[in-house]
Amino acid sequence: MASTSLCALCATPLGAAGETCGRCGARPVHYWVRVLCEFQCRGCGHWAPLNYLDLDGSVLCQHCGLEQVFSNSSWQEALEFAQAVGDLAGGPDGRWPHSVVSIGLDNPFAAVGSPKRPEAVHAQSGSITEDGLQIPKTLRIKAAPEHPRDPETGQPLTFQLLAPWELRSTAPASGRTRTYKAAKPNLPWVEPVAAIVSEEYRSDQLTANVGQSPTGVAILQCPSCGGTLRPEPGCRAIDCSFCHARCRIPERLRYVIRSPNVAAEPWWILFSGPSDLRKRLEAGEETDAGNGADKARKNAPKVVREASLIEEPSVTDRRLYWLMTIVVCAAAWLVSTFWAGSLVE
């Protein structure tokens, strides 16, 4: 699978799993996961896009504009799922095969990233109680082990980590760069996230403001000169017609301009290190990975790679050994018999 064998930073193809990148010297701790996230709106019932890691406790429905409480624990589960997909996809033991314990029988994401199963889907349901409030958990996430690519050429982008949650991408053909910066929250479960590539986090563009026209209608304004911006429906950024500054239209203001594009868009998460699910699988713990699809396999005995414990010769090796012994013994007997005979004469 091409996507998992690229260096996450310089996009150089890597050889064996776990190999250090020969070009940038990066240890293979980082890997990309493409995600597509939605939540079900409590007002209109539609599935609305979550195009970035919105952790301020509320989300806005792009269909009806309803701002609603959203539990961060929904994101915790989604991130753990996405990391597990990135870590465990692409083979029975995924990215970091254990030297002794094989998780191949329990790995729910072994085939993810193949043409048959390009992505894995996780849907959350039910509700949780936070501060006396019943909050539904309706996040739906699709995750695939995929390196971000230049939308124009399809070539893998190269990256430079500038700081935690801040990076620069470079398109190999044009050399065009983009920077992304997000505020890293102080939450233990976001620690495996090294950086995020989402239009919402573009730091190389100004961010459009919302203002009011003299007639009281909400309008978008250039943050540089205050001029009114008139974006085409559905666009994500626009050049100010007065000062020519590039202005990004943030997710929350897209509803203001009644963007008809309400489908979720993919974004990319750069993870580092093995996933929690891998650790649980290696420890032989019960998991509910794969939304229950793999429950039948749960009680399968853990496969231990005997070959790595004891160097045991194979059946063929043993037969060859006995055959050689017999041949050598027979030759020795023949030689000694004829030599003894020639001495007697």
Ligand SMILES: [Zn+2]
């Ligand atoms: Zn590299």
Ligand SMILES: [Zn+2]
């Ligand atoms: Zn809605």
Ligand SMILES: [Zn+2]
């Ligand atoms: Zn302007």
